[in-house]
Amino acid sequence: xxxxxxxxxxxxxxxxxxxxxxxxxxxxxxxxxxxxxxxxxxxxxxxxxxxxxxxxxxxxxxxxxxxxxxxxxxxxxxxxxxxxxxxxxxxxxxxxxxxxxxxxxxxxxxxxxxxxxxxxxxxxxxxxxxxxxxxxxxxxxxxxxxxxxxxxxxxxxxxxxxxxxxxxxxxxxxxxxxxxxxxxxxxxxxxxxxxxxxxxxxxxxxxxxxxxxxxxxxxxxxxxxxxxxxxxxxxxxxxxxxxxxxxxxxxxxxxxxxxxxxxxxxxxxxxxxxxxxxxxxxxxxxxxxxxxxxxxxxxxxxxxxxxxxxxxxxxxxxxxxxxxxxxxxxxxxxxxxxxxxxxxxxxxxxxxxxxx
Amino acid sequence: xxxxxxxxxxxxxxxxxxxxxxxxxxxxxxxxxxxxxxxxxxxxxxxxxxxxxxxxxxxxxxxxxxxxxxxxxxxxxxxxxxxxxxxxxxxxxxxxxxxxxxxxxxxxxxxxxxxxxxxxxxxxxxxxxxxxxxxxxxxxxxxxxxxxxxxxxxxxxxxxxxxxxxxxxxxxxxxxxxxxxxxxxxxxxxxxxxxxxxxxxxxxxxxxxxxxxxxxxxxxxxxxxxxxxxxxxxxxxxxxxxxxxxxxxxxxxxxxxxxxxxxxxxxxxxxxxxxxxxxxxxxxxxxxxxxxxxxxxxxxxxxxxxxxxxxxxxxxxxxxxxxxxxxxxxxxxxxxxxxxxxxxxxxxxxxxxxxxxxxxxxxxxxxxxxxxxxxxxxxxxxxxxxxxxxxxxxxxxxxxxxxxxxxxxxxxxxxxxxxxxxxxxxxxxxxxxxxxxxxxxxxxxxxxxxxxxxxxxxxxxxxxxxxxxxxxxxxxxxxxxxxxxxxxxxxxxxxxxxxxxxxxxxxxxxxxxx
Numbered sequence: 001x002x003x004x005x006x007x008x009x010x011x012x013x014x015x016x017x018x019x020x021x022x023x024x025x026x027x028x029x030x031x032x033x034x035x036x037x038x039x040x041x042x043x044x045x046x047x048x049x050x051x052x053x054x055x056x057x058x059x060x061x062x063x064x065x066x067x068x069x070x071x072x073x074x075x076x077x078x079x080x081x082x083x084x085x086x087x088x089x090x091x092x093x094x095x096x097x098x099x100x101x102x103x104x105x106x107x108x109x110x111x112x113x114x115x116x117x118x119x120x121x122x123x124x125x126x127x128x129x130x131x132x133x134x135x136x137x138x139x140x141x142x143x144x145x146x147x148x149x150x151x152x153x154x155x156x157x158x159x160x161x162x163x164x165x166x167x168x169x170x171x172x173x174x175x176x177x178x179x180x181x182x183x184x185x186x187x188x189x190x191x192x193x194x195x196x197x198x199x200x201x202x203x204x205x206x207x208x209x210x211x212x213x214x215x216x217x218x219x220x221x222x223x224x225x226x227x228x229x230x231x232x233x234x235x236x237x238x239x240x241x242x243x244x245x246x247x248x249x250x251x252x253x254x255x256x257x258x259x260x261x262x263x264x265x266x267x268x269x270x271x272x273x274x275x276x277x278x279x280x281x282x283x284x285x286x287x288x289x290x291x292x293x294x295x296x297x298x299x300x301x302x303x304x305x306x307x308x309x310x311x312x313x314x315x316x317x318x319x320x321x322x323x324x325x326x327x328x329x330x331x332x333x334x335x336x337x338x339x340x341x342x343x344x345x346x347x348x349x350x351x352x353x354x355x356x
Numbered sequence: 357x358x359x360x361x362x363x364x365x366x367x368x369x370x371x372x373x374x375x376x377x378x379x380x381x382x383x384x385x386x387x388x389x390x391x392x393x394x395x396x397x398x399x400x401x402x403x404x405x406x407x408x409x410x411x412x413x414x415x416x417x418x419x420x421x422x423x424x425x426x427x428x429x430x431x432x433x434x435x436x437x438x439x440x441x442x443x444x445x446x447x448x449x450x451x452x453x454x455x456x457x458x459x460x461x462x463x464x465x466x467x468x469x470x471x472x473x474x475x476x477x478x479x480x481x482x483x484x485x486x487x488x489x490x491x492x493x494x495x496x497x498x499x500x501x502x503x504x505x506x507x508x509x510x511x512x513x514x515x516x517x518x519x520x521x522x523x524x525x526x527x528x529x530x531x532x533x534x535x536x537x538x539x540x541x542x543x544x545x546x547x548x549x550x551x552x553x554x555x556x557x558x559x560x561x562x563x564x565x566x567x568x569x570x571x572x573x574x575x576x577x578x579x580x581x582x583x584x585x586x587x588x589x590x591x592x593x594x595x596x597x598x599x600x601x602x603x604x605x606x607x608x609x610x611x612x613x614x615x616x617x618x619x620x621x622x623x624x625x626x627x628x629x630x631x632x633x634x635x636x637x638x639x640x641x642x643x644x645x646x647x648x649x650x651x652x653x654x655x656x657x658x659x660x661x662x663x664x665x666x667x668x669x670x671x672x673x674x675x676x677x678x679x680x681x682x683x684x685x686x687x688x689x690x691x692x693x694x695x696x697x698x699x700x701x702x703x704x705x706x707x708x709x710x711x712x713x714x715x716x717x718x719x720x721x722x723x724x725x726x727x728x729x730x731x732x733x734x735x736x737x738x739x740x741x742x743x744x745x746x747x748x749x750x751x752x753x754x755x756x757x758x759x760x761x762x763x764x765x766x767x768x769x770x771x772x773x774x775x776x777x778x779x780x781x782x783x784x785x786x787x788x789x790x791x792x793x794x795x796x797x798x799x800x801x802x803x804x805x806x807x808x809x810x811x812x813x814x815x816x817x818x819x820x821x822x823x824x825x826x827x828x829x830x831x832x833x834x835x836x837x838x839x840x841x842x843x844x845x846x847x848x849x850x851x852x853x854x855x856x857x858x859x860x861x862x863x864x865x866x867x868x869x870x
Contacts, residue, residue, distance in 0.1 A: 119725075119729060122719065179729070256724075257724055316754065317563045318560040318561070318562055318563075321562040321563075329842070329858055332857075332858040333854040333855075335861065336857035336860045336861045337817065340860065341824075342824060349712075349752040350563065
């Protein structure tokens with residue numbers, strides 16, 4: 001019996017990872033396998049015993065391996081030297097097997113988790129794309145493929161050609177949400193999708209909090225972008241603390257529901273992050289060289305007027321129309337040209353500000 | 357004796373001649389109508405008999421057979437009443453004869469249309485305008501219609517139209533008495549639509565007002581997205597006040613449809629201002645496209661050359677919205693039923709409004725949105741991509757703040773905006789003279805290539821807009837068309853970079869996809 005097959009057995013028994021790890025503290029996987037043939041009874045509850053018994057067959061495991069191969073799903077067990085070192089730590093509660101699609105080499109590069117609320121605001125989206133596009137040059141970006149911040153983080157990393165890892169809360173056959181399926185395919189091709197659950201597992205309310213420990217476990221640190229008071233991202237942040245990872249948080253307005261969680265993290269000692277540089281500093285890493293956009297943009301008078309007003313703070317379209325002295329068509333043209341040239345951006349609907 | 361009276365009927369927008377044959381012969385007293393009559397036609401026998409009696413003629417207690425030829429098309433409505441009554445009077449020799457009891461031939465020159473009341477009065481009927489136009493094409497020179505329809509008939513030249521008040525008038529006409537045909541008049545293309553709201557009372561909303569102006573000038577479809585209470589409906593209600601004046605051709609086309617449906621203003625007689633239709637979201641598919649057994653035109657045809665406003669777009673059933681796709685593209689709707697298929701023009705400008713999410717406050721500065729991503733996705737998915745594809749302008753309508761509401765200052769009035777719109781539409785009418793389209797929004801790919809040629813600066817800005825703002829390819833021709841209208845509003849011959857830049861601003865839904 002190969003050690004890797006034994007781990008596969010443990011994974012396919014679908015006994016919870018923490019129970020398996022408790023058992024493995026007492027004995028090796030091989031001992032466990034053999035103990036069943038001796039008809040020896042251990043301190044196991046009936047359910048666990050049955051689950052392990054049901055899947056304890058060499059033939060079953062052989063079929064399973066074939067099944068995984070035909071479905072093009074690769075797996076790595078704890079017996080494998082390539083198993084991510086960061087995960088093997090005891091605090092992480094390492095799963096016996098990781099199922100994955102894509103490039104596994106990414107886990108050996110320095111990873112950083114970027115997580116946040118599913119109900120992201122325009123601001124959150126902007127912050128993620130801004131910071132992650134910098135981070136992705138030096139880090140592999142780890143996140144959970146959820147809607148909102150998670151999805152934006154993956155997309156931003158892929159956009160700049162960086163590596164990204166999506167850790168699913170379900171089996172690889174059932175990625176969710178539907179809106180991110182396109183992204184899932186992209187990550188399979190250009191990144192890494194992994195899950196501790198057997199491929200046909202469906203997501204449940206227990207699986208998502210569980211996978212958060214893997215997101216933080218894989219990473220050197222966790223960056224929380226937007227989180228409400230009881231957000232799942234805070235679970236990830238807690239996991240990170242237990243595992244001895246760093247926690248970063250992007251501060252937000254104190255009156256916004258989506259900032260309560262991140263602001264609380266900062267109060268509790270998380271490092272506030274306002275730009276990618278803050279994270280590079282805390283790891284004493286040099287800022288990656290950005291291709292300096294020294295491209296000068298020609299600006300005409302009306303655009304200059306608008307830009308000057310916006311430099312003093314964000315303004316809505318109506319405020320601009322009343323103060324800038326331009327006609328509405330002129331103002332529209334000026335705003336549009338400035339946006340196309342990347343000098344300003346629409347912060348939320350009809351509200352404009354200077355891009356940083 | 358057999359009498360034959362000419363009448364007219366409608367098949368879709370086209371009329372055809374119906375011969376009303378009345379025969380009185382011996383037998384058990386009976387009144388039979390044949391030739392595929394519907395209930396309204398069958399019931400005409402009761403109206404006809406009473407009208408005859410009440411006009412001082414006598415009703416014959418013999419067997420009467422009425423045939424509506426051709427016998428294979430369905431006849432609907434009460435328009436044959438007058439012809440049947442005259443036929444009955446002629447066949448009983450109470451009319452159409454001179455003092456020597458010789459049959460007069462005058463009756464064959466006329467076509468009779470009209471519904472009778474029991475008192476013998478001739479009442480208003482639907483569809484007079486298209487029937488007159490068809491009759492003129494078929495070489496008919498004299499037609500008798502109810503007095504109530506005289507207003508719509510006076511604009512059709514090349515045919516003598518006689519208006520009658522009662523059955524007795526019609527009898528007197530066929531007895532050889534001379535009547536004066538109704539006087540023709542010119543179509544007044546300069547009448548101004550009466551809008552419920554005026555733009556001068558709309559506070560703030562500069563961007564939205566500008567977008568409405570562009571939409572009105574180029575006939576572009578427009579969607580307004582915003583939180584509740586932002587004034588989307590009010591803005592839409594201002595629209596009739598800034599729509600460009602109609603051309604004579606457009607007036608006739610629209611009047612024809614309104615005439616068939618019976619929604620014409622009797623006093624005015626024609627549609628001189630662009631129709632503004634607002635079907636409720638409980639409207640059925642048939643109500644929108646037209647159809648039913650009588651193939652009546654629907655709301656989208658009523659809005660021909662005008663505006664159809666769909667308030668709260670996602671509340672409409674998806675099946676109802678999807679049927680708009682083909683008319684939006686082709687400008688016609690084909691209503692096909694087992695018996696026949698009718699084509700109605702439906703060249704309308706779609707104006708829609710919606711909230712950004714079910715609760716209405718997504719992206720709002722004052723309220724937190726309480727919708728989950730899946731709720732928002734579900735809400736947005738009620739409007740299909742292909743439908744959004746056909747909408748040129750998307751605008752975000754802001755919430756109005758208190759300062760704006762309380763300020764006594766008046767904005768630019770609808771009349772001033774309408775001036776500019778008229779000028780821009782005039783340019784387009786000249787440009788598209790000789791083609792089948794009237795406005796920039798309906799340009800074909802070939803015309804876009806010809807009239808929206810860009811200089812290098814324009815190309816460059818469009819290119820970077822696509823790269824920077826993540827525009828989808830579908831936006832490309834839409835932006836060009838809108839830019840053409842913006843250039844027309846400015847009186848510019850060429851589409852330049854600044855027109856493109858402004859047009860890009862009105863694609864908020866494309867940008868949101870990013």
